[in-house]
Amino acid sequence: MSPTPARTSRDAIVAAARSLLEEEGLDAVTMANVAARVGVRPPSLYKHVRDRGALIAAVADEAARDLGLLMDEAVGAVSGEGADARLLRAAVAFRVHAGRSPRSVALVFAGLGGNLQPSVEMAAVAARPLLEVSAELAGPDRALVAARALTAFAYGFCSMEQGRAFRFGGDVDDAFRAGIEALIRGLAA
Numbered sequence: 434m435s436p437t438p439a440r441t442s443r444d445a446i447v448a449a450a451r452s453l454l455e456e457e458g459l460d461a462v463t464m465a466n467v468a469a470r471v472g473v474r475p476p477s478l479y480k481h482v483r484d485r486g487a488l489i490a491a492v493a494d495e496a497a498r499d500l501g502l503l504m505d506e507a508v509g510a511v512s513g514e515g516a517d518a519r520l521l522r523a524a525v526a527f528r529v530h531a532g533r534s535p536r537s538v539a540l541v542f543a544g545l546g547g548n549l550q551p552s553v554e555m556a557a558v559a560a561r562p563l564l565e566v567s568a569e570l571a572g573p574d575r576a577l578v579a580a581r582a583l584t585a586f587a588y589g590f591c592s593m594e595q596g597r598a599f600r601f602g603g604d605v606d607d608a609f610r611a612g613i614e615a616l617i618r619g620l621a622a
Contacts, residue, residue, distance in 0.1 A: 441471040443481040447491045454492060454536045462489060489540070489549050496537035497551035497559040503530055504562040516569035517617045523563060524587050524613040531591035542588050571620045579620040586612055 449470035453461045464485055468475040482488045507526035508519045531538045541551055541559065551559070560580060567583070568576035590609055599605050 440473050445471050446481050450488050451492045493540045493551040494555040497541050497555035501559040508562045508566040516566050519566050527587045535595050
């Protein structure tokens with residue numbers, strides 16, 4: 434007699450949790466809500482994830498991996514293009530991504546502690562492309578400083594933008610670009 438076939442998979446569970454995160458927020462990511470999304474009873478989830486914390490950590494890992502893939506693509510070398518242009522392209526791609534998946538991006542950077550954040554390994558995957566091109570711009574000894582400064586500006590700006598903090602008019606796109614370009618010039622000096 435063969436065992437009962439699985440009615441869901443870890444990938445489906447993580448995708449459902451991430452969808453709930455984006456639609457309704459972190460509090461909505463419960464085992465019961467995720468189970469309902471994938472069409473199983475909550476106990477079935479425990480065959481794939483240890484508990485809610487492990488589920489959120491899996492979502493954070495996936496979000497970090499996706500961010501790393503996005504950054505890898507954004508900083509890809511184009512013939513004759515310098516590190517400054519590639520970093521600007523990465524920042525713009527990050528902003529677009531943060532606008533589409535704000536809660537996933539926040540989960541990567543929010544520092545919720547414990548296992549409610551990406552693993553060190555997945556955080557490294559997300560950071561690697563930016564660190565590599567930052568080393569080209571600022572030198573190997575300043576790569577981490579440059580990557581952190583650019584990430585902090587981009588994430589902070591996006592968080593403020595999503596929170597509707599920019600209420601005095603003006604071109605927000607221009608402000609973002611001006612900030613990134615100023616950072617790049619300063620880090621290259």
